[in-house]
Amino acid sequence: MTTRRQFLLLAGGAAVSAAVQAELPPEIAAQRHAALQEAVRKVTGGAPVRTGRVKLDIPALIDNGNSVALSVEVDSPMTEAEHVKAIHVFTEKNPQPYIINAHLGPRAGRGRITTRARIADSGSVLALAQLSDGSFWSDSVSVVVTLSACSEDGLT
Amino acid sequence: MSVRAFLGGLLLAAGCAASAGGPPAERRSGYLDMGRETRAMQDDDTVNPATLWVLDGEALWQRKAGAAARSCADCHQDARVSMRGVAARHPAYDAATGKVVNLEQRINACRVGQQQAPPLAYESRELLALTAYVARQSRGMPIAIEASERTRAFLEAGRATFMRREGQLNLACAQCHEERAGRRVGGSVIPQGHPTAYPIYRLEWQGLGSLHRRLRNCMIGVRAEPYALGAPEYVELEMFLMWRARGMPLESPGVRP
Amino acid sequence: MARVVVNVPKQARRGEILEIRTLAGHNMETGFRRKAGGELIPRDIITRFSCRYNGVEVFSAELHPAIAANPLIAFSTIATESGTLEFLWTGDNGYRATVAAQITVA
Numbered sequence: 001m002t003t004r005r006q007f008l009l010l011a012g013g014a015a016v017s018a019a020v021q022a023e024l025p026p027e028i029a030a031q032r033h034a035a036l037q038e039a040v041r042k043v044t045g046g047a048p049v050r051t052g053r054v055k056l057d058i059p060a061l062i063d064n065g066n067s068v069a070l071s072v073e074v075d076s077p078m079t080e081a082e083h084v085k086a087i088h089v090f091t092e093k094n095p096q097p098y099i100i101n102a103h104l105g106p107r108a109g110r111g112r113i114t115t116r117a118r119i120a121d122s123g124s125v126l127a128l129a130q131l132s133d134g135s136f137w138s139d140s141v142s143v144v145v146t147l148s149a150c151s152e153d154g155l156t
Numbered sequence: 157m158s159v160r161a162f163l164g165g166l167l168l169a170a171g172c173a174a175s176a177g178g179p180p181a182e183r184r185s186g187y188l189d190m191g192r193e194t195r196a197m198q199d200d201d202t203v204n205p206a207t208l209w210v211l212d213g214e215a216l217w218q219r220k221a222g223a224a225a226r227s228c229a230d231c232h233q234d235a236r237v238s239m240r241g242v243a244a245r246h247p248a249y250d251a252a253t254g255k256v257v258n259l260e261q262r263i264n265a266c267r268v269g270q271q272q273a274p275p276l277a278y279e280s281r282e283l284l285a286l287t288a289y290v291a292r293q294s295r296g297m298p299i300a301i302e303a304s305e306r307t308r309a310f311l312e313a314g315r316a317t318f319m320r321r322e323g324q325l326n327l328a329c330a331q332c333h334e335e336r337a338g339r340r341v342g343g344s345v346i347p348q349g350h351p352t353a354y355p356i357y358r359l360e361w362q363g364l365g366s367l368h369r370r371l372r373n374c375m376i377g378v379r380a381e382p383y384a385l386g387a388p389e390y391v392e393l394e395m396f397l398m399w400r401a402r403g404m405p406l407e408s409p410g411v412r413p
Numbered sequence: 414m415a416r417v418v419v420n421v422p423k424q425a426r427r428g429e430i431l432e433i434r435t436l437a438g439h440n441m442e443t444g445f446r447r448k449a450g451g452e453l454i455p456r457d458i459i460t461r462f463s464c465r466y467n468g469v470e471v472f473s474a475e476l477h478p479a480i481a482a483n484p485l486i487a488f489s490t491i492a493t494e495s496g497t498l499e500f501l502w503t504g505d506n507g508y509r510a511t512v513a514a515q516i517t518v519a
Protein backbone atom coordinates (compact mmCIF):
# COMPACT_ATOMS: atom_id res chain seq x y z
CA MET A 1 0.00 0.00 0.00
CA THR A 2 1.10 3.56 -0.60
CA THR A 3 2.31 6.00 1.96
CA ARG A 4 0.08 8.94 2.73
CA ARG A 5 2.32 11.32 0.78
CA GLN A 6 2.34 9.11 -2.32
CA PHE A 7 -1.39 8.76 -2.09
CA LEU A 8 -1.99 12.50 -1.95
CA LEU A 9 0.22 13.04 -4.97
CA LEU A 10 -1.69 10.38 -6.85
CA ALA A 11 -5.04 11.69 -5.74
CA GLY A 12 -3.96 15.14 -6.87
CA GLY A 13 -3.34 13.66 -10.29
CA ALA A 14 -6.71 11.95 -10.30
CA ALA A 15 -8.40 15.21 -9.52
CA VAL A 16 -6.70 17.74 -11.75
CA SER A 17 -10.00 19.52 -12.26
CA ALA A 18 -10.91 19.27 -8.62
CA ALA A 19 -10.02 22.82 -7.72
CA VAL A 20 -11.98 23.43 -4.57
CA GLN A 21 -13.95 26.24 -6.13
CA ALA A 22 -14.84 27.25 -9.66
CA GLU A 23 -13.60 30.68 -10.76
CA LEU A 24 -13.97 32.79 -13.89
CA PRO A 25 -11.34 35.02 -15.47
CA PRO A 26 -11.88 38.58 -14.10
CA GLU A 27 -12.86 40.22 -17.41
CA ILE A 28 -15.57 37.61 -18.06
CA ALA A 29 -16.76 37.90 -14.48
CA ALA A 30 -17.10 41.67 -14.99
CA GLN A 31 -19.06 41.20 -18.23
CA ARG A 32 -21.43 38.80 -16.56
CA HIS A 33 -21.92 41.12 -13.61
CA ALA A 34 -22.89 43.89 -16.07
CA ALA A 35 -25.31 41.50 -17.82
CA LEU A 36 -26.96 40.84 -14.48
CA GLN A 37 -27.41 44.57 -13.81
CA GLU A 38 -28.93 44.98 -17.26
CA ALA A 39 -31.31 42.03 -16.77
CA VAL A 40 -32.53 43.52 -13.48
CA ARG A 41 -32.98 46.94 -15.09
CA LYS A 42 -35.11 45.39 -17.85
CA VAL A 43 -37.47 43.99 -15.22
CA THR A 44 -37.63 47.10 -13.03
CA GLY A 45 -37.43 49.73 -15.75
CA GLY A 46 -35.02 51.55 -13.48
CA ALA A 47 -37.37 51.66 -10.48
CA PRO A 48 -35.61 51.40 -7.13
CA VAL A 49 -35.12 47.94 -5.64
CA ARG A 50 -35.31 47.67 -1.89
CA THR A 51 -33.87 44.97 0.28
CA GLY A 52 -36.32 43.03 2.42
CA ARG A 53 -39.68 41.24 2.27
CA VAL A 54 -38.01 38.58 0.07
CA LYS A 55 -36.29 35.49 1.43
CA LEU A 56 -34.12 33.48 -0.95
CA ASP A 57 -33.41 30.04 0.44
CA ILE A 58 -30.42 28.41 -1.29
CA PRO A 59 -27.51 26.45 0.18
CA ALA A 60 -24.44 28.65 0.68
CA LEU A 61 -22.19 25.69 -0.12
CA ILE A 62 -23.33 23.83 -3.23
CA ASP A 63 -22.58 20.09 -3.66
CA ASN A 64 -22.97 20.24 -7.42
CA GLY A 65 -23.85 23.30 -9.50
CA ASN A 66 -25.87 21.21 -11.98
CA SER A 67 -28.88 21.14 -9.70
CA VAL A 68 -29.29 23.60 -6.87
CA ALA A 69 -32.58 23.62 -4.96
CA LEU A 70 -33.83 27.15 -4.33
CA SER A 71 -36.99 28.68 -2.91
CA VAL A 72 -38.13 32.27 -2.86
CA GLU A 73 -40.70 33.42 -0.33
CA VAL A 74 -42.16 36.91 -0.38
CA ASP A 75 -43.86 38.46 2.63
CA SER A 76 -47.23 39.54 1.22
CA PRO A 77 -50.89 39.15 2.28
CA MET A 78 -51.62 37.91 -1.27
CA THR A 79 -54.96 39.72 -1.52
CA GLU A 80 -56.52 41.30 -4.58
CA ALA A 81 -55.32 44.69 -3.33
CA GLU A 82 -51.84 43.65 -2.26
CA HIS A 83 -50.00 40.69 -3.79
CA VAL A 84 -46.89 39.46 -5.53
CA LYS A 85 -47.07 39.78 -9.31
CA ALA A 86 -43.80 38.18 -10.24
CA ILE A 87 -40.69 36.56 -8.81
CA HIS A 88 -37.47 36.67 -10.84
CA VAL A 89 -34.27 34.82 -10.00
CA PHE A 90 -30.89 35.74 -11.46
CA THR A 91 -27.36 34.52 -11.04
CA GLU A 92 -24.21 36.49 -11.43
CA LYS A 93 -21.73 34.24 -13.20
CA ASN A 94 -23.63 31.98 -15.59
CA PRO A 95 -23.28 32.71 -19.33
CA GLN A 96 -26.74 34.33 -19.03
CA PRO A 97 -28.10 35.95 -15.87
CA TYR A 98 -31.64 34.52 -16.07
CA ILE A 99 -32.83 31.52 -14.07
CA ILE A 100 -36.61 31.88 -13.92
CA ASN A 101 -39.38 34.46 -14.20
CA ALA A 102 -42.50 33.33 -12.39
CA HIS A 103 -45.86 35.07 -12.65
CA LEU A 104 -48.34 34.72 -9.86
CA GLY A 105 -51.21 36.62 -8.35
CA PRO A 106 -53.66 36.72 -5.45
CA ARG A 107 -54.92 33.22 -6.28
CA ALA A 108 -51.51 31.78 -5.34
CA GLY A 109 -52.36 32.21 -1.65
CA ARG A 110 -48.70 32.53 -0.81
CA GLY A 111 -45.86 34.27 -2.59
CA ARG A 112 -43.54 31.34 -2.85
CA ILE A 113 -41.85 29.33 -5.62
CA THR A 114 -39.36 26.46 -5.61
CA THR A 115 -37.16 25.21 -8.45
CA ARG A 116 -33.68 23.83 -9.13
CA ALA A 117 -31.07 25.89 -10.91
CA ARG A 118 -27.71 25.50 -12.58
CA ILE A 119 -25.12 27.69 -10.95
CA ALA A 120 -21.84 27.63 -12.86
CA ASP A 121 -19.62 29.53 -10.49
CA SER A 122 -19.32 30.98 -7.01
CA GLY A 123 -21.03 34.34 -6.79
CA SER A 124 -24.32 35.89 -5.85
CA VAL A 125 -27.81 34.67 -6.61
CA LEU A 126 -30.49 37.35 -6.64
CA ALA A 127 -34.24 37.00 -6.09
CA LEU A 128 -36.38 39.96 -7.13
CA ALA A 129 -40.08 40.33 -6.36
CA GLN A 130 -42.46 42.66 -8.15
CA LEU A 131 -45.45 43.60 -6.00
CA SER A 132 -48.88 44.77 -7.12
CA ASP A 133 -48.16 48.33 -5.91
CA GLY A 134 -45.29 48.53 -8.40
CA SER A 135 -42.52 48.23 -5.82
CA PHE A 136 -39.52 45.90 -6.17
CA TRP A 137 -37.89 43.99 -3.34
CA SER A 138 -34.90 41.69 -3.37
CA ASP A 139 -32.69 39.29 -1.47
CA SER A 140 -29.33 37.95 -2.54
CA VAL A 141 -27.21 35.09 -1.29
CA SER A 142 -23.54 34.56 -1.95
CA VAL A 143 -22.91 30.92 -2.82
CA VAL A 144 -19.78 28.79 -3.18
CA VAL A 145 -19.93 26.16 -5.92
CA THR A 146 -17.71 23.12 -5.42
CA LEU A 147 -16.74 20.73 -8.17
CA SER A 148 -16.92 16.98 -7.91
CA ALA A 149 -13.51 15.53 -7.01
CA CYS A 150 -13.94 12.59 -9.38
CA SER A 151 -15.32 14.26 -12.49
CA GLU A 152 -16.84 12.30 -15.33
CA ASP A 153 -15.04 12.04 -18.66
CA GLY A 154 -16.23 14.24 -21.53
CA LEU A 155 -19.50 14.15 -23.38
CA THR A 156 -20.32 11.03 -25.31
CA MET B 157 -16.36 -25.39 3.15
CA SER B 158 -19.19 -24.14 5.30
CA VAL B 159 -20.58 -20.66 4.75
CA ARG B 160 -19.10 -19.55 8.04
CA ALA B 161 -15.66 -20.88 7.14
CA PHE B 162 -15.99 -19.24 3.75
CA LEU B 163 -16.85 -15.85 5.24
CA GLY B 164 -13.99 -16.23 7.67
CA GLY B 165 -11.81 -16.96 4.66
CA LEU B 166 -12.95 -13.76 3.02
CA LEU B 167 -12.05 -11.78 6.12
CA LEU B 168 -8.64 -13.39 6.43
CA ALA B 169 -7.86 -13.06 2.77
CA ALA B 170 -8.74 -9.40 2.90
CA GLY B 171 -6.23 -8.93 5.67
CA CYS B 172 -8.41 -6.81 7.92
CA ALA B 173 -11.99 -6.62 9.07
CA ALA B 174 -12.51 -3.35 7.21
CA SER B 175 -12.20 -5.15 3.88
CA ALA B 176 -15.43 -6.92 4.68
CA GLY B 177 -17.20 -3.60 5.03
CA GLY B 178 -16.50 -3.01 8.70
CA PRO B 179 -18.85 -3.76 11.60
CA PRO B 180 -22.48 -2.96 10.73
CA ALA B 181 -22.56 0.07 13.03
CA GLU B 182 -19.64 1.66 11.18
CA ARG B 183 -21.04 1.18 7.71
CA ARG B 184 -22.05 4.55 6.39
CA SER B 185 -24.13 5.36 3.34
CA GLY B 186 -22.92 8.21 1.14
CA TYR B 187 -26.39 9.66 1.77
CA LEU B 188 -25.21 10.89 5.16
CA ASP B 189 -22.40 12.95 3.59
CA MET B 190 -24.72 14.89 1.31
CA GLY B 191 -26.09 18.36 1.95
CA ARG B 192 -29.54 18.78 3.50
CA GLU B 193 -31.08 19.79 0.18
CA THR B 194 -29.69 16.78 -1.70
CA ARG B 195 -30.92 14.42 1.01
CA ALA B 196 -34.36 16.03 0.81
CA MET B 197 -34.31 15.43 -2.95
CA GLN B 198 -33.87 11.69 -2.38
CA ASP B 199 -36.36 11.43 0.48
CA ASP B 200 -39.39 12.92 -1.25
CA ASP B 201 -40.64 11.11 -4.36
CA THR B 202 -42.48 14.25 -5.48
CA VAL B 203 -39.18 16.12 -5.95
CA ASN B 204 -36.82 13.17 -6.62
CA PRO B 205 -36.15 13.31 -10.38
CA ALA B 206 -35.66 9.52 -10.38
CA THR B 207 -39.45 9.38 -10.03
CA LEU B 208 -39.61 10.14 -13.77
CA TRP B 209 -37.78 6.87 -14.45
CA VAL B 210 -39.75 4.89 -11.87
CA LEU B 211 -43.01 5.93 -13.55
CA ASP B 212 -41.62 4.98 -16.95
CA GLY B 213 -40.64 1.63 -15.46
CA GLU B 214 -44.15 1.15 -14.11
CA ALA B 215 -45.56 1.73 -17.60
CA LEU B 216 -43.02 -0.67 -19.16
CA TRP B 217 -43.92 -3.30 -16.54
CA GLN B 218 -47.48 -3.33 -17.93
CA ARG B 219 -46.52 -3.20 -21.61
CA LYS B 220 -46.60 -6.38 -23.70
CA ALA B 221 -43.35 -6.99 -25.57
CA GLY B 222 -41.61 -9.48 -27.84
CA ALA B 223 -42.82 -12.42 -29.91
CA ALA B 224 -44.56 -13.82 -26.82
CA ALA B 225 -46.58 -10.58 -26.53
CA ARG B 226 -46.26 -10.84 -22.78
CA SER B 227 -45.72 -8.12 -20.18
CA CYS B 228 -43.74 -8.36 -16.96
CA ALA B 229 -47.09 -8.10 -15.16
CA ASP B 230 -48.50 -11.11 -17.03
CA CYS B 231 -46.11 -13.37 -15.11
CA HIS B 232 -45.21 -11.33 -12.02
CA GLN B 233 -48.52 -9.46 -11.50
CA ASP B 234 -48.21 -6.57 -9.06
CA ALA B 235 -44.56 -5.58 -8.76
CA ARG B 236 -45.25 -3.95 -5.40
CA VAL B 237 -45.82 -7.48 -4.07
CA SER B 238 -43.79 -9.76 -6.33
CA MET B 239 -40.66 -7.60 -6.60
CA ARG B 240 -40.44 -6.73 -2.93
CA GLY B 241 -36.94 -7.62 -1.74
CA VAL B 242 -35.68 -8.72 -5.15
CA ALA B 243 -33.22 -5.84 -5.63
CA ALA B 244 -31.86 -6.36 -2.10
CA ARG B 245 -30.83 -9.91 -3.13
CA HIS B 246 -29.06 -9.03 -6.39
CA PRO B 247 -26.55 -9.81 -7.84
CA ALA B 248 -27.69 -13.39 -7.32
CA TYR B 249 -26.83 -16.87 -8.52
CA ASP B 250 -28.57 -17.89 -11.74
CA ALA B 251 -29.03 -21.65 -11.89
CA ALA B 252 -29.74 -21.59 -15.62
CA THR B 253 -26.30 -20.25 -16.51
CA GLY B 254 -24.32 -21.18 -13.41
CA LYS B 255 -23.25 -17.53 -13.11
CA VAL B 256 -24.24 -14.54 -11.04
CA VAL B 257 -26.45 -11.86 -12.59
CA ASN B 258 -27.35 -8.39 -11.46
CA LEU B 259 -30.82 -6.87 -11.56
CA GLU B 260 -30.37 -5.40 -15.04
CA GLN B 261 -29.29 -8.78 -16.38
CA ARG B 262 -32.15 -10.57 -14.61
CA ILE B 263 -34.61 -8.19 -16.30
CA ASN B 264 -32.97 -8.80 -19.67
CA ALA B 265 -32.99 -12.57 -19.14
CA CYS B 266 -36.76 -12.32 -18.70
CA ARG B 267 -37.05 -10.19 -21.82
CA VAL B 268 -35.12 -12.66 -23.94
CA GLY B 269 -36.39 -15.90 -22.39
CA GLN B 270 -39.98 -15.11 -21.49
CA GLN B 271 -40.97 -12.23 -23.72
CA GLN B 272 -38.83 -13.36 -26.66
CA ALA B 273 -37.73 -9.78 -27.18
CA PRO B 274 -34.23 -8.43 -27.85
CA PRO B 275 -32.40 -7.46 -24.65
CA LEU B 276 -32.47 -3.80 -23.65
CA ALA B 277 -29.14 -2.04 -24.07
CA TYR B 278 -27.20 -1.55 -20.84
CA GLU B 279 -27.71 2.01 -19.57
CA SER B 280 -30.63 2.58 -21.95
CA ARG B 281 -33.48 4.67 -20.63
CA GLU B 282 -35.81 1.64 -20.73
CA LEU B 283 -33.51 -0.68 -18.79
CA LEU B 284 -32.75 2.01 -16.20
CA ALA B 285 -36.49 2.70 -15.87
CA LEU B 286 -37.39 -0.96 -15.28
CA THR B 287 -34.45 -1.41 -12.90
CA ALA B 288 -35.44 1.70 -10.95
CA TYR B 289 -39.06 0.54 -10.76
CA VAL B 290 -38.11 -2.93 -9.53
CA ALA B 291 -35.48 -1.60 -7.12
CA ARG B 292 -38.00 0.91 -5.71
CA GLN B 293 -40.05 -2.02 -4.39
CA SER B 294 -37.19 -2.94 -2.03
CA ARG B 295 -36.57 0.53 -0.63
CA GLY B 296 -35.79 0.34 3.08
CA MET B 297 -35.16 -3.41 3.03
CA PRO B 298 -31.81 -4.75 4.24
CA ILE B 299 -29.33 -5.84 1.59
CA ALA B 300 -29.01 -9.64 1.74
CA ILE B 301 -26.57 -11.21 -0.70
CA GLU B 302 -26.21 -14.97 -0.82
CA ALA B 303 -22.79 -16.06 0.45
CA SER B 304 -22.60 -19.79 -0.18
CA GLU B 305 -20.58 -22.43 -1.95
CA ARG B 306 -22.15 -21.61 -5.29
CA THR B 307 -21.55 -17.85 -5.06
CA ARG B 308 -18.13 -18.10 -3.43
CA ALA B 309 -15.98 -17.92 -6.54
CA PHE B 310 -17.82 -14.83 -7.74
CA LEU B 311 -17.58 -13.02 -4.42
CA GLU B 312 -13.88 -13.86 -4.21
CA ALA B 313 -13.34 -12.54 -7.73
CA GLY B 314 -15.16 -9.33 -6.82
CA ARG B 315 -13.10 -8.93 -3.68
CA ALA B 316 -9.90 -9.46 -5.68
CA THR B 317 -10.94 -6.69 -8.07
CA PHE B 318 -11.71 -4.43 -5.13
CA MET B 319 -8.22 -5.00 -3.69
CA ARG B 320 -6.30 -4.88 -6.99
CA ARG B 321 -4.32 -1.80 -8.00
CA GLU B 322 -5.30 -0.61 -11.45
CA GLY B 323 -4.50 2.02 -14.03
CA GLN B 324 -1.75 4.56 -14.43
CA LEU B 325 -2.42 5.85 -10.92
CA ASN B 326 -2.04 2.31 -9.63
CA LEU B 327 -4.88 2.62 -7.15
CA ALA B 328 -7.21 -0.04 -5.79
CA CYS B 329 -10.84 0.60 -4.83
CA ALA B 330 -9.89 -0.26 -1.24
CA GLN B 331 -7.25 2.48 -1.02
CA CYS B 332 -9.88 5.20 -1.36
CA HIS B 333 -13.04 3.54 -0.14
CA GLU B 334 -11.68 1.67 2.88
CA GLU B 335 -8.33 3.05 3.95
CA ARG B 336 -9.27 6.66 3.31
CA ALA B 337 -13.05 6.61 3.53
CA GLY B 338 -14.29 9.62 5.46
CA ARG B 339 -11.35 11.80 4.40
CA ARG B 340 -11.61 14.23 1.52
CA VAL B 341 -10.57 14.48 -2.12
CA GLY B 342 -10.92 18.15 -3.00
CA GLY B 343 -14.13 19.25 -1.31
CA SER B 344 -15.78 15.84 -1.39
CA VAL B 345 -15.91 13.30 1.42
CA ILE B 346 -14.64 9.92 0.21
CA PRO B 347 -17.54 7.49 0.75
CA GLN B 348 -17.17 3.93 1.97
CA GLY B 349 -18.39 2.78 -1.42
CA HIS B 350 -21.59 1.00 -0.44
CA PRO B 351 -23.85 0.72 -3.50
CA THR B 352 -27.05 1.14 -1.49
CA ALA B 353 -28.98 3.48 -3.78
CA TYR B 354 -28.55 2.34 -7.39
CA PRO B 355 -29.68 3.19 -9.90
CA ILE B 356 -28.94 6.75 -8.77
CA TYR B 357 -29.93 10.16 -10.06
CA ARG B 358 -26.50 11.75 -10.03
CA LEU B 359 -26.45 15.54 -10.22
CA GLU B 360 -23.15 15.30 -12.09
CA TRP B 361 -24.86 13.17 -14.77
CA GLN B 362 -28.10 15.16 -14.73
CA GLY B 363 -29.81 11.83 -15.15
CA LEU B 364 -30.24 8.30 -13.82
CA GLY B 365 -27.34 5.87 -14.08
CA SER B 366 -26.28 2.39 -13.03
CA LEU B 367 -23.59 1.23 -10.63
CA HIS B 368 -21.58 0.04 -13.63
CA ARG B 369 -21.57 3.57 -15.03
CA ARG B 370 -20.25 4.75 -11.66
CA LEU B 371 -17.58 2.01 -11.59
CA ARG B 372 -16.57 2.98 -15.11
CA ASN B 373 -16.21 6.56 -13.84
CA CYS B 374 -13.90 5.37 -11.03
CA MET B 375 -11.79 3.32 -13.42
CA ILE B 376 -11.34 6.26 -15.76
CA GLY B 377 -10.45 8.30 -12.66
CA VAL B 378 -7.52 6.03 -11.86
CA ARG B 379 -6.62 5.99 -15.57
CA ALA B 380 -7.50 2.35 -16.07
CA GLU B 381 -9.16 0.86 -19.14
CA PRO B 382 -12.80 0.41 -18.08
CA TYR B 383 -14.67 -2.85 -18.64
CA ALA B 384 -17.80 -2.86 -20.79
CA LEU B 385 -21.01 -2.08 -18.88
CA GLY B 386 -22.46 -5.40 -17.75
CA ALA B 387 -19.07 -7.15 -17.93
CA PRO B 388 -18.62 -10.13 -15.55
CA GLU B 389 -15.84 -8.22 -13.73
CA TYR B 390 -18.27 -5.44 -12.82
CA VAL B 391 -21.02 -7.89 -11.82
CA GLU B 392 -18.60 -9.72 -9.50
CA LEU B 393 -17.43 -6.43 -8.03
CA GLU B 394 -21.05 -5.34 -7.64
CA MET B 395 -21.84 -8.57 -5.84
CA PHE B 396 -18.87 -8.16 -3.50
CA LEU B 397 -19.81 -4.52 -2.79
CA MET B 398 -23.42 -5.47 -2.05
CA TRP B 399 -22.24 -8.30 0.21
CA ARG B 400 -19.91 -5.82 1.92
CA ALA B 401 -22.97 -3.55 2.44
CA ARG B 402 -25.11 -6.41 3.75
CA GLY B 403 -27.73 -5.35 6.23
CA MET B 404 -27.74 -1.72 5.07
CA PRO B 405 -31.15 -0.51 3.89
CA LEU B 406 -31.64 -0.15 0.15
CA GLU B 407 -32.31 3.49 -0.82
CA SER B 408 -33.00 2.99 -4.52
CA PRO B 409 -33.50 5.05 -6.50
CA GLY B 410 -31.18 7.43 -4.66
CA VAL B 411 -29.73 10.86 -5.37
CA ARG B 412 -26.01 11.63 -5.22
CA PRO B 413 -23.99 14.75 -6.10
CA MET C 414 -40.06 9.76 -23.39
CA ALA C 415 -41.61 13.06 -22.55
CA ARG C 416 -42.97 12.25 -19.16
CA VAL C 417 -44.23 14.87 -16.78
CA VAL C 418 -45.57 14.34 -13.31
CA VAL C 419 -47.55 16.59 -10.98
CA ASN C 420 -48.39 16.28 -7.34
CA VAL C 421 -51.78 17.84 -6.54
CA PRO C 422 -54.03 16.92 -3.61
CA LYS C 423 -57.17 15.07 -4.77
CA GLN C 424 -59.36 16.73 -2.18
CA ALA C 425 -59.22 20.07 -0.43
CA ARG C 426 -61.28 22.47 1.59
CA ARG C 427 -62.39 25.68 -0.08
CA GLY C 428 -59.86 28.42 0.59
CA GLU C 429 -57.04 25.99 1.42
CA ILE C 430 -53.64 26.79 -0.09
CA LEU C 431 -52.58 23.88 -2.31
CA GLU C 432 -48.88 23.09 -2.62
CA ILE C 433 -48.24 21.86 -6.15
CA ARG C 434 -45.03 20.17 -7.30
CA THR C 435 -44.22 19.35 -10.89
CA LEU C 436 -41.39 17.48 -12.61
CA ALA C 437 -40.78 17.31 -16.34
CA GLY C 438 -38.42 14.82 -17.97
CA HIS C 439 -36.21 17.04 -20.11
CA ASN C 440 -32.44 17.40 -20.57
CA MET C 441 -32.56 21.22 -20.67
CA GLU C 442 -29.60 21.35 -23.05
CA THR C 443 -28.15 24.80 -22.43
CA GLY C 444 -26.72 25.62 -25.85
CA PHE C 445 -23.39 26.44 -24.19
CA ARG C 446 -21.89 22.95 -24.15
CA ARG C 447 -19.59 21.54 -26.79
CA LYS C 448 -18.94 18.01 -27.98
CA ALA C 449 -15.45 16.53 -27.74
CA GLY C 450 -14.75 17.82 -31.28
CA GLY C 451 -15.58 21.40 -30.34
CA GLU C 452 -18.97 21.46 -32.04
CA LEU C 453 -21.61 23.43 -30.11
CA ILE C 454 -24.61 21.40 -28.95
CA PRO C 455 -27.70 23.44 -29.90
CA ARG C 456 -29.99 24.75 -27.18
CA ASP C 457 -33.00 22.55 -26.44
CA ILE C 458 -34.93 23.64 -23.37
CA ILE C 459 -38.42 24.04 -21.97
CA THR C 460 -39.14 27.76 -22.22
CA ARG C 461 -42.54 28.08 -20.59
CA PHE C 462 -44.66 26.40 -17.95
CA SER C 463 -48.22 27.21 -16.99
CA CYS C 464 -51.04 25.99 -14.78
CA ARG C 465 -54.71 26.63 -15.55
CA TYR C 466 -57.40 26.06 -12.95
CA ASN C 467 -60.76 25.44 -14.65
CA GLY C 468 -59.49 27.32 -17.68
CA VAL C 469 -57.99 30.31 -15.86
CA GLU C 470 -54.21 30.65 -15.77
CA VAL C 471 -53.16 30.86 -12.11
CA PHE C 472 -49.38 30.45 -12.49
CA SER C 473 -46.82 30.64 -15.27
CA ALA C 474 -43.07 30.83 -15.59
CA GLU C 475 -40.44 31.44 -18.23
CA LEU C 476 -37.57 28.98 -17.96
CA HIS C 477 -34.00 29.58 -19.07
CA PRO C 478 -30.95 27.37 -19.68
CA ALA C 479 -30.04 27.86 -16.01
CA ILE C 480 -32.95 25.66 -14.93
CA ALA C 481 -31.58 22.22 -14.02
CA ALA C 482 -32.31 19.15 -16.16
CA ASN C 483 -35.65 17.50 -15.41
CA PRO C 484 -37.12 20.75 -14.11
CA LEU C 485 -38.85 20.93 -10.75
CA ILE C 486 -41.35 23.75 -10.39
CA ALA C 487 -43.32 24.07 -7.17
CA PHE C 488 -45.85 26.77 -6.39
CA SER C 489 -49.19 27.21 -4.68
CA THR C 490 -52.77 28.06 -5.55
CA ILE C 491 -55.93 28.48 -3.50
CA ALA C 492 -58.56 25.73 -3.76
CA THR C 493 -61.56 27.65 -5.11
CA GLU C 494 -63.83 25.02 -6.65
CA SER C 495 -63.88 21.43 -7.84
CA GLY C 496 -62.53 20.86 -11.31
CA THR C 497 -59.39 20.41 -13.33
CA LEU C 498 -55.87 21.76 -13.10
CA GLU C 499 -54.14 21.66 -16.47
CA PHE C 500 -50.36 21.87 -16.72
CA LEU C 501 -48.55 22.78 -19.91
CA TRP C 502 -44.84 22.79 -20.71
CA THR C 503 -43.65 24.14 -24.06
CA GLY C 504 -40.18 24.64 -25.43
CA ASP C 505 -37.62 24.48 -28.22
CA ASN C 506 -38.08 22.18 -31.21
CA GLY C 507 -41.82 22.01 -30.73
CA TYR C 508 -41.64 20.49 -27.26
CA ARG C 509 -45.05 20.25 -25.67
CA ALA C 510 -46.21 18.21 -22.70
CA THR C 511 -49.48 18.36 -20.82
CA VAL C 512 -51.08 16.67 -17.87
CA ALA C 513 -54.31 17.30 -15.98
CA ALA C 514 -55.27 16.65 -12.37
CA GLN C 515 -58.76 16.51 -10.90
CA ILE C 516 -59.55 18.09 -7.57
CA THR C 517 -62.64 17.93 -5.39
CA VAL C 518 -63.17 21.01 -3.26
CA ALA C 519 -65.63 20.78 -0.39
